[in-house]
Amino acid sequence: MTYREPARTTTRRIRIRRIRVAGLLVVIAAIAAALGSQLPASSSSTATSPTDVPRSEHRGLRSEHRGAPGAPGAPGERGALGEADGAVLDGTTVFDDEIRGVANLDPALLGALRQAATDAADDGVEFVVDSGWRSPEYQEKLLHEAVLKYGSEQEAARWVTTPSRSAHVSGDAVDIGPSGAAAWLSEHGAEYGLCQIYGNELWHYELRPEAIAHGCPSMYADPTHDPRMQQ
Numbered sequence: 001m002t003y004r005e006p007a008r009t010t011t012r013r014i015r016i017r018r019i020r021v022a023g024l025l026v027v028i029a030a031i032a033a034a035l036g037s038q039l040p041a042s043s044s045s046t047a048t049s050p051t052d053v054p055r056s057e058h059r060g061l062r063s064e065h066r067g068a069p070g071a072p073g074a075p076g077e078r079g080a081l082g083e084a085d086g087a088v089l090d091g092t093t094v095f096d097d098e099i100r101g102v103a104n105l106d107p108a109l110l111g112a113l114r115q116a117a118t119d120a121a122d123d124g125v126e127f128v129v130d131s132g133w134r135s136p137e138y139q140e141k142l143l144h145e146a147v148l149k150y151g152s153e154q155e156a157a158r159w160v161t162t163p164s165r166s167a168h169v170s171g172d173a174v175d176i177g178p179s180g181a182a183a184w185l186s187e188h189g190a191e192y193g194l195c196q197i198y199g200n201e202l203w204h205y206e207l208r209p210e211a212i213a214h215g216c217p218s219m220y221a222d223p224t225h226d227p228r229m230q231q
């Protein structure tokens with residue numbers, strides 16, 4: 001897990017450059033490629049981490065920046081996905097208003113997350129947003145990648161849903177990492193109305209205001225058991 005610190009430092013540098021020099025996409029792509037090439041090595045050391053699955057999903061998006069325009073498999077300009085689609089950089093927090101993946105979340109969900117993150121910080125736990133709001137295009141891409149990864153639409157549906165059904169696309173869901181933060185939420189989230197919804201996604205939280213008084217509802221084993229996904 002020691003790789004996180006240098007990665008985060010690099011991320012801050014990327015963010016500053018993105019803000020200051022909007023045109024330096026080539027530099028960003030090079031850094032993203034460098035980051036991406038580090039990930040396979042680091043993921044092997046965290047293979048048992050519950051956040052492995054979403055991180056690998058989002059790695060797919062990052063790798064999108066690697067391909068040169070026009071190269072085989074590379075996106076055209078219109079097909080490229082970035083921050084405007086909800087992609088987040090490593091180390092993004094629930095307080096990062098300038099990141100659309102955070103800013104486009106439902107205000108009530110975001111408020112609860114910020115309260116929880118503030119209290120978690122007192123316990124020495126930092127929340128990182130691995131994914132928040134996503135554009136339909138981003139969701140579609142994640143779904144496409146999941147079908148390739150899991151080999152069938154049926155199996156992919158256990159992890160990634162369609163844009164029209166996704167709580168990420170509607171701004172009602174957030175994936176929180178690292179595993180220590182998810183564990184903190186598992187213990188304290190209900191006090192803020194923040195609930196894990198699916199047994200197989202330890203990082204995926206949605207707002208259930210009634211949980212403050214009554215506790216979180218029982219989880220679905222995975223999204224395919226969620227009635228919202230069967231409409």
Ligand SMILES: [Zn+2]
Pocket residue numbers: 168173174175201203204205
């Ligand atoms: Zn999620």
